[in-house]
Amino acid sequence: MTTLAKLVRASAFRLAVLFLAFFALSATLVIGYIYYSTTVLLSRQLNEAIETEARGLAEQYAAGGTVRLLAAVQQRAAIAGNDLYLMTDASFRPLAGNLYGAPAEVTEAAGWYEFSFRRVDGGQVSERQALARTYVLAGGFRLIVGRDIEERRSFQRVIASALFWGLGLTIALGIAGGLIASRRLLARLDAMAATSQRIMAGDLSERIPEAGTGDELDRLALSLNAMLDRIERLMAGLKEVSDNIAHDLKTPLTRLRTRAETALRQGNSPDICRRALEQTIEESDQLIRIFNALLSIAAAEAGAARAGFAGLDAATVASDVAELYEPIAEEAGAVLKVEANGPAPLAGDRELISQAIANLIDNALKYGLPEAAGGHRGAVNGKSAKSAKSARAAGREAPGEITVSVAASGDSVEIAVRDHGPGVPQAERERVVQRFVRLETSRSRPGSGLGLSLAAAVARLHKGELKLEDNSPGLAVRMILPARHG
């Protein structure tokens, strides 16, 4: 497609042409109306002037007959102006007046005539237009009373040319403007198309240029870029996940295989076989668990669960989950406390939110208990003892306490799980939310590294967020979800 053809086909150009057509039509109507009404007005004035003149002459004629009329005509014709007079005999021979001979258009009949005549002004002869009325008098004399209407004609010409040039210019400028506008638009759209081509070719880091004008195209570019950011993050996440799956699933699979192989090699004792088989089942259960966790995260991230959202009270959901974990916390030497300041309504998936809270509590129980309370996180002893002391000094909960709190405030509902364990270093807080990421200090403990990822995915599914903060000492994980009103 040629550039011009492309420009003409552009929607901006078509829009410009449409506007132009409307504008031209309305301009024509306005000018046409002005032309029509002024012409009518001028004609009426002209006719009245001619008739007034004729009436004046008629009075002369009535008073003194042909002779008096002749004199009056001669007298009036002598005055320079636009009034035209001619008196002729029955054979149109001029007797008096400032018209040199009866115009050819004038016939026997009395009435209105429009004709051209020559006018001499200071030696200059010009061809002009006149409107006149002829009267037939007794004895075949004729009187022509008229007016030079050249000025009216030139007024009409001015209007006509104004119309012509005005419209011509408007259309020319309009088309030019439309072409320029559509070229600018096309240039930006072409840039967008080129960018998306490059992105499709595989370079996900490309972004659509933003002009910074804040117009609708800019807004489109902005939201497309935001979408690309999200896609890039998802792709990066996907790649990381597949790398991690390769690592984190291959390890237990290898163990599984080695164990079976060893049992086969050593294998005549039924006891050894039995033990190996039991371990195999345990190991496959762990693998199934990882798979299920990955599938739950994938389901939360796909967003399909939004269709099944229902009204929930976060306080009830959280205390139900806490109730499930309370005995096991007690067994671990910890206290699981629930704090809620009344109902906290939100729209969500009970199962997924419960699972997220369960994961947070499970994490707190596994990694968030100080050594003294039976925790195992690899904290330096001195530091842990110090933090426990400082917690008590600050009048806070005992170190073996895990708090599940639900608070509704304004537009959001916060579900938080706080522990007093060694916490997560600031630098690692963003990383531990990713799939399979575990702190070095917790590697030796059971776990898949998927608990926080699921909680974060669930928060995102509900258009909320998951924040990891310092509970000084310990870790505070806050899930902030939009509240539901009405």
Add this chain to the structure above:
Amino acid sequence: MKILLIEDDAETAGYLVRALKESGHVIDHSGDGEEGLEMAQAGSFDVLVVDRMIPRRDGLSVIAELRKAGDQTPVLILSALGEVDDRVKGLRAGGDDYLTKPYAFSELLARIEVLARRKAPEAGEAVLQAGDLLLDRLAHTVRRSGKAIPLQPREFALLDYLMRHKGQVVTRTMLLENVWNYHFDPQTNVIDVHISRLRAKIDRDFAAPLLHTVRGAGYMISDDLS
């Protein structure tokens, strides 16, 4: 009891048929939906075990067809699809229970036995009894040998579920699903701890334990006082 298994994977089916026979059940097997439907309509089974994705006729449509004809045989659905709405769809089609692959055989067996027992219309008994343990569902009280045992609401619900399935193995997953209404994996042995709390209340001070642990499967409450 008589069970019909509709499952297209020959190896799984072969294993299940053998294992269910060893557990003392009579089992018929079909590899596709059409044949399975005909068999279900012709014979009288105590439980149907239906895989969701089977050739010729989808598992859910087999169930829907049976239910339309007024057949109320309990159905356990087996599926690789484990999301909440897959489960809801399965139960809405007329399934009575839903088990996600991969599953442990002990889990499948426990669920089949619970379903088969449920076929007898559940008596709206107000008082459940196991040995000398009595649970009054209306008064919300539990007594053993005449002695009142105070229970937390959830402990009561747990005992209620166990006693309604007296003599049957109940798995941890079944307890989590039916007592807590959760379908996710709680990662740790939370159920075991709840059970041991309950056990401490109903069994500790008495000579004969009523709440038994079934190794590799789950828990069971029985009349057996031996």
